[in-house]
Amino acid sequence: MEEARHQGTSCPRVILFCQNKGCPASFVRAGSGAHYDAECPFQPVPCVFAPHGCLVRPLRQAQAQHQAEAAVEHASLTASKISSLEAGIERMCGQFEDLRQR
Numbered sequence: 001m002e003e004a005r006h007q008g009t010s011c012p013r014v015i016l017f018c019q020n021k022g023c024p025a026s027f028v029r030a031g032s033g034a035h036y037d038a039e040c041p042f043q044p045v046p047c048v049f050a051p052h053g054c055l056v057r058p059l060r061q062a063q064a065q066h067q068a069e070a071a072v073e074h075a076s077l078t079a080s081k082i083s084s085l086e087a088g089i090e091r092m093c094g095q096f097e098d099l100r101q102r
Contacts, residue, residue, distance in 0.1 A: 010029075011029060012029050012030035013028050013030070014029050015028060016028070016029050018035060018036075018040055020036075020042035021042065023042040025040065040060060041059065042060070042061065043060050044057040044058070044060075045059070047067070047070075049067075049070075049074045049077055049078070051081075052074070053080070053081070054070065054073070054077060056070065
C-alpha cells in the first residue's frame, strides 16, 4: 500500500502523461516541471505583453500568432504604460526639486 501511494503521489521516476489536451508527451515525474514550464506547445503561457496589461494566455505554440493579431492592442497598452511612467517621473522630479530647495 505504501508503494502504491509513493508511486501515485511522489515517486520521481514514475512515467506521467502531459495533462494538456492535444499533447502526446510522456516524461518522468521529476521532468514534469521542465515540460510544462518550457517545452509543452499546448501549455497556456502569459502573453509577453502581460507586464503592460495583456491578460490573454495563448498556448505556447500560438504565442507568435497572438502577438501578430493583437499588435494594435499591444501598442495601445505599451503607450498607456509609457504615459503612466512619464507621469510618475514628472512627479518624482517635482518632489526632488522640492527637497533640493529645502
